[in-house]
Amino acid sequence: MTGFEQLQTRLAELSPKLYPLFSEEFGDAVIGVERSQLIETAEELRALGFDRLGMVTAIDRQEWFTLVYRVASRSLSAAVFLKTRVPREDAHLDSLCGVWPAANWQEREVFDLFGIVFDGHPDLRRILLPEDWVGYPLRKDYEDDRIIRRPDYI
């Protein structure tokens, strides 16, 4: 039995609510949710013993942003990716700082580099770039005359 199937069967026992959301993407266990249900799902996961929020990041998919949270559990010795989407024009969602404090700085980083607003975040300021920076560099359409494009060697 692979780690994924193990996790699937255990989740089926432990949380019938999360089970239908559960899927496999590229070999990883993924729980995909609507952004309105994010906090609910996160709390459910937390109650299941997923106590470590390892990573928060976003992917710019042109029309929308995919938010990726990686949570791990020591007791289940498992990790799942919690994924949600926010539309580009309306890029905001609930902050998970209340569920996992570790989200604090990581959400600030996503805000800084992608411009996604986390509602309810205690201290949502730019973290890596200067406070007066214009634009969100990791967006695919970010333009900056400071950038010198690398010539194509390949």
Place this chain on the structure above:
Amino acid sequence: MNGFVWGLIVGLAAGLLIAIAALIGVWWERKVAAKIQMRLGPQEAGPAGLLQTLADTIKLVLKEDITPNQADEPIFRFAPFLVFVPCAAALAVVPFATGWAPFNIASSALFFLAVPALSVIGILLAGWSSRNTYASIGGVRGAAQMISYELPRTLSVLSLCLLAGSISTVGIRDAWRWWWIPLTAVGFLVYFIASIAELNRGPFDLPEAESELVAGYFADYSGIRWAIFMMVEYGGMVAASLFGAALFFGGGLGLPGALGAVVFVILACTLATVMIWVKWTFPRMRPDQLMGLAWKVLTPMALVQLLVVGAVIAWL
């Protein structure tokens, strides 16, 4: 008038001695530190890098003398001298030879203990007038530290005064007997530790704590004024070592002429080297631990020493 001229001569000599002590002391400290740290130390300027400090001094004298805009200018510029003068004055009562000190005053032991402590005013003013947070913290720390360590230092010397029946440095040195060494060993330890703390040297270099306060009370000083602060550190080291060697170890008392002087200098240099060794070995203490050491450990130790000495005198 005679006394005034003599005072002028002694003052100049003390200044010169401190300058020479700093020139050699910095070089020696860098060499000893290098030895401890498996390095070589200064090598390129002069033989074995002996002229290194000379080069540093010329450079520092010719550096730009910055007074920060927001600093309290007159005090800022004057504070280094306020630190320097008490340090130089202390050298006036060191018993350099049997029965002789540049100024043989009746209460010279008290003078030696009290006057260098006045440099705390200079440190406080230097820290405050810089209008720099780091410097202010350094200055306040320096004041607290120097005042606290005054007490154990004085108490430890007091037991010598008791033994000699004199509060003059010359009197103590002339009355010195070899069996004082084991009897006042604890007192010497207290004196030595308290002296290091008075000089703001490691492990008690809190006022200038490099890793926290960058440079502490002299953070905003540059060029010659900063060099004066450095000179004071080495001058104070020399004074404390000479004094310790003369009073606690007799400073070669009873040995014929030149040999006695050589032994005296060797003893003092050894003490100074131990100070350097201590600095480059130990971590720095925290302010509260530093105060705890002064009030909870060193002061009781010095008091016990005093009691023991008193009992011995009564028994004799």
Place this chain on the structure above:
Amino acid sequence: MTLQIESRTPALDDAGHPVEELVLNVGPSHPSTHGVGRMIVHLDGDVVVKVTPVIGYLHRGIEKMAENRTYLQIVPLTDRLDYVGSMYANWAYCRAVERLAGIRVPERAEYLRVIVCELQRIASHMMSIGSSAADTGAFSMFIYTFDVREGVVELFENLCGSRLTYNYVRPGGVSKDVPEGWTDDVLAFTGSLGPRLDELDRLFFGNTITRGRLKGVGVLSPEDAVAWGASGPAVRGSGVNWDLRQHRAYSVYPRMEFDVVVGERGDAYDRARVRLLECYESAKIIEQCIAQMRAGAIMTEGLPRLLAPPVGEAYDHIESARGSLGVYLVSDGSERPYRMKVRSPAFCNLALLPLLAVGHTLPDLVVILGSLDPVFGEVDR
């Protein structure tokens, strides 16, 4: 961009009077910030009321740069992430690429990766302990630990020609096989490591002043450590047994016998000492690796020069000297990644600083920051 300090409503003391706070700006160039970190410290007397870390002074945008480079060209970029432990970022990145492209790595390459990473762990921990010592004022100790680190650096130099940025672990294997006699040099190094570490242990951790300075400072409870996403020695110092080398048992670690070092109280002393004790375990792992390693290929055969993994997403993480270092790669099928994200342990550990420092004095703040061992190349990326 200015260096102004934000204003803040004053705190109140027990009687309700406003406390006059001293606001101290530490950094971005300060001897104890280990690089370019900056902290805005609010002091009440000598006691820290509030710390606001300000980071990003070394934010170079490596994640953005990676989007315009081929998979192989990114490896040198990862070197510059954690410059005290370049091998880890190399390896974490390569594992993610290998997962994305489905590359199997030859066994000898895995052994070599484990050897260099454990050597790197010794080097990195020595740097960390040394800088912690320098923070407390024991500067000579820094030089002694750095001397041990120099030994590792020399070994790396013989292996891949560089002292700091190795570019050694590549997708599919490692760049070069070991030169002749290298394993003997490594064994000689690990053989002499034990007594040297014992000496450092006695000199630093046995010192009364050090104990007074480090013990009970910056106590991190196990619950907080887990909730705040701490990893590496920061979480193990608090007594949480969390080490990816054992829990995920990646690469050839399942074949190794070693102990996970955990602390008890979670203070700065435990965190620093966990690092020292881990060096002994690393030496053990290296010796086992060299004993088990057989001759063979060091690079996967038939790898195209221009990798173009299929569309997908892959995350992989390894236990670096600072904690779990993960790389998240998104491929759109082209020869360049669509998105690369580095999950940096130092970033997550540093987030604990405001939590740990409050209530301690200014000298303790420096010690706490040192015990979290931030490397700003990795914090800021």
Place this chain on the structure above:
Amino acid sequence: MALVDRIGAGLESLGGGIILTTVDSLVGWSRGQSLWAFPMGTACCAMELIAASFNKFDFDRLGTFPRPDPRHTDVMIIAGTITEKMKPAVSRLYEQMPDPKWVIAMGNCAVSGGIFYYDSYSVVRGADSFLPVDVFIAGCPPRPESLQDGVLQLRELVRTESIAPGKRRERTLNLPQAPVAHTGSTIAEGSGEVE
């Protein structure tokens, strides 16, 4: 006007000659022998800067040692990448150093932006875009020996400087960011030679 400038101007007004050159050589010697460094270690190169001042390479032999306070130092060694966020701090620290002061740009990042020259939105491409740099040291990072050689080269520069205001060496900023020849990291790393 600092003391030394007054001496220099006075000697120059006397027509220079042997006194000026003798004073120059003494001052040059002392300044060259004691180039105290302000370690502006921002990134990877800081490690090699530390290594250069520690036991194996020992900067103290040359009379150079790092001091963390800019007021006490003569030469700023910029070791590492400078970002837009860091730039104000670097130039402010440079301003805080007392004259005469020099700058060494250590490593490709401080020389030109190095590996971060292309595609980066936040890296300043070379310290000479806002500071007058005296010595450039290539390498990613340069070896400690390279850094020490850079300091020796700076010493030669300092030695030949005159205290007379009329004979000052001009130091210029490289203000327009001209594209600098960029060596790929795989070539530059570890080679460490100073050109």
